[in-house]
Amino acid sequence: MSFDFSGDFDLGGKSSLGNLFGDGNEDMANFNYTREEDGRSSTPQTEATPNNDAPSVLYGVAAYAYRNVGGQYQNAGRLGCAILGSISKKSYTLTVYQSNKKTVSKVTITKDSVFTPQPNNYVNFYDDSRQNWSLRFDKPEESRKFLSTIAIARYAAGSVSSFITQDIEIGEADVTIQKGDSVEIFFRYSLPDGDKIGKELEGNFGQEKGFKFKVGKGKVIVGWDEGIIGMKTGGSRIIAMSSLLAYGAAGTDKIPPNSDLILEIQIKRHKHKGVEVASGAKKAETETKPQKKEETVVVADKADEDEDEEDGHDSSEVDPTAQQKAMLMARMAKMGTSMLPSTNPTADLQQQAMQHLLQQQQQQNNMNGFQDTNAMFLQQQQMQQQVLQQQQQQQQQ
DSSP, X not given: OOOOOSGGGOOOSOOOHHHHHTXXXXXXXXXXXXXXXXXXXXXXXXXXXXXXXXXXXXXXXXXXXXXXXXXXXXXXXXXXXXXXXXXXXTEEEEEEEOTTSOEEEXXXXXXXXXXEEETTTEEEEEOTTOOEEEEEOSSHHHHHHHHHHHHHHHHHTSOOSSEEEEEEEOOOOSSOOOTTOEEEEEEEEEEEETTEEEEEXXXXXXXXXXXXXXXXXXXXXXXXXHHTTTOOTTOEEEEEEOGGGTTTTTOOSSSOTTOOEEEEEXXXXXXXXXXXXXXXXXXXXXXXXXXXXXXOOOOOOHHHHHHHHHTTOOTTSOOHHHHHHHHHHHHHHHTTOOOSOOSXXXXXXXXXXXXXHHHHHHHHHHHHTSSOHHHHHHHHHHHHXXXXXXXXXXXXX
């Protein structure tokens, strides 16, 4: 067997799987495999052999491996990873090996096996010796292909009476999908082809709008309705379901009666209790987007703007004290109180109103953090003096 790996994993010539993994298993001999770069599944090339039960290579790839030792991940180097299987025996394994053909880790794949995708192309799992591993793939396409192959191997291992789910990407939202939630998804479904995903029968990947439905309301088949629960916005998953949870004995025009089904879904949008749940990417974009500050805008009279322009002044640069005084005068005018000084008793009322408004303005400015207490006190004293001077001038006249 020869892997089309780069570097140390390009073995060259032909080598049996038994020699490659160093276990002397004759069932693993006489296969020649080259990793397929395109397409949905890899097809092993078999030479003439009387052993029809020998395992085939479903997928092979090189990845960086990390072994969990005492809660700390230690780099085990760049290793080869091969998913092997025999459809007749319903036997599937993941083998991780070094370039010197030494087996480093082995996982017997069953329908209950757990392979967990993580950010940055990592996949976490436990091997048969209960050793925890994490693999880091070079490309997102490699981790997706690896997990898709794990999904079909788990299904083909047998005895799926209901459905199994295999996450391909987790998604980054804070809330998972629950019954009663509304979702918009992309999907495609296929029939299983032995231990491979068969030809797509229907789907909407690549379209602008997804398929919308409410979870748990019987709008889709049971395996779909149940298998989507727990997903997050931006996540993708493969659901392999028995015919009982698909279209059963009736089938459809595209699906034969009593056919199991492979469903691939990706969550585009998710609403929980009527509120849309944003993915991690959308949340980060919202949090980093500059927020527009609310500012108090004083609209100057048109005649004042024209005068400022003639004098060569920019009317947008307003003196803070003058701006506050103008605002106070405007508020007094709305209250029906004149700002002009008077010799009649209403002058005392005007003075009290001015004091009250100044106190309100001081409290508001202190809350908004525009000016400190000392500055406001000085401005208040200046404005009071200006009012008193205007009253004295009016009395003298």
